[in-house]
Amino acid sequence: MDRILHFEQDEHGVVILTMNHGDTRNALTGNRLVDAFLAAFQRIEADPSVRVAIITGAGKVFSSGGSIHEMERQLGPDYDSAALRHEYKHGIQRLPLAMHKLEVPTIAAINGPAIGAGFDLACMCDIRIASERAIFAESFVKLGIIPGDGGAWFLPRLIGMSRAAEMTFTGDAIDTQQALEWGLLSKVVAPEQLIEESCKMARRIAANPPEAVRMSKRLLREGQHSRLDTLLEMSAAFQAIAHKTADHEQAVDAFIQQRAIKKTTH
Structure with a gap:
């Protein structure tokens, strides 16, 4: 699997998109991953045989969110606030807009930690199934920044304002049990069962008109x-x-x- 985003489709019309950028633990910035997602969504929308899309990560991490090296670059003298605003609008913010417009249902198969923008990516999906190894953190404040990719819109709609505020203001991580109790997840499964269980869910959906x-x-x-x-x-x-x-x-x-x-x- 050498692509930054692996595209796999089965005979049921289920597509699995696997993030595969081990060097950054599947970070969503500082690489071509957002562009790869947008291209995959265009491919899905153009193919009426696709009925469900599963998003997961290769390795032990779902997504680490924003690249710390990219943040270091943005601290440089060549970046003022106007340039950074433009970069967000024409960079990672294209992802939540495209995800929200995608017609087919999406399932996040969360194989490991989903942090910052990586957590927000999971929240953008319609359904979330997690490995027991997963943890979740809206961790932006830990780095002195804010959810710049729409997390403040998605998260309260999933778990309510009070719990969303708790996660956003503390930046602390929660485990799968707490995420399940808060209604963030549909199911928690053993790591080796994650893709199988996600595909079962996808095929139940794909069986309908x-x-x-x-x-x-x-x-x-x-x-x-x-x-x-x-x-x-x-x-x-x-x-x-x-x-x-x-x-x-x-x-x-x-x-x-x-x-x-x-x-x-x-």
């Missing part, structure tokens, strides 16, 4: 900030589309046939 799944994801996203009447209007429009799909027709026919068979056997 893909357009219904994509529209359902869009509604969940819109529901985070829309008024109820606005969301209901959007839901009515999506439902009108869904009712006229072949997948819905086949599902209704199958249900009716199954019910008829049950009646004749009782």
Whole structure:
């Protein structure tokens, strides 16, 4: 596995994206990883056979977040605040925007520590499954900086404002048990079972009609900030589309046939 982001797709339409930059423990800055993610998302969006994407890391770390060497470079005299603002907007901030727009569901298979921007990357996913070896830290304040990649938007929506504030203000790490209790994770598994369990979840999703799944994801996203009447209007429009799909027709026919068979056997 020599690519900085390995792309693997199976026959179920499940894509596994594996971060592979051991020198920086899968840092998201100071390398080509953000660009690689954006290219992978474009490939996924262009391929209607893709139904779910899993994001994980090679080695023992999910992602260390921002590269400390990159931070050291940014302290140099050539970088004023305006240059740094521009670099964030046209650098790592492209990742949360692209993740949020991605139509297919995403699963973070968190194989180890998810720190800073690496933790925020996990929070950008729709579902999180973690190895028992994982830890999580919104650690920016430890370095005298703030979540510059959208963590302050994602984290409170997952675990509530009070717990998000605790993680953000202290920068302290939490373990998988606490993350599970706080609703951050769907499941904690043994390290050797992480990809298998993530793929099982992905295939359960992939077994459903893909357009219904994509529209359902869009509604969940819109529901985070829309008024109820606005969301209901959007839901009515999506439902009108869904009712006229072949997948819905086949599902209704199958249900009716199954019910008829049950009646004749009782």
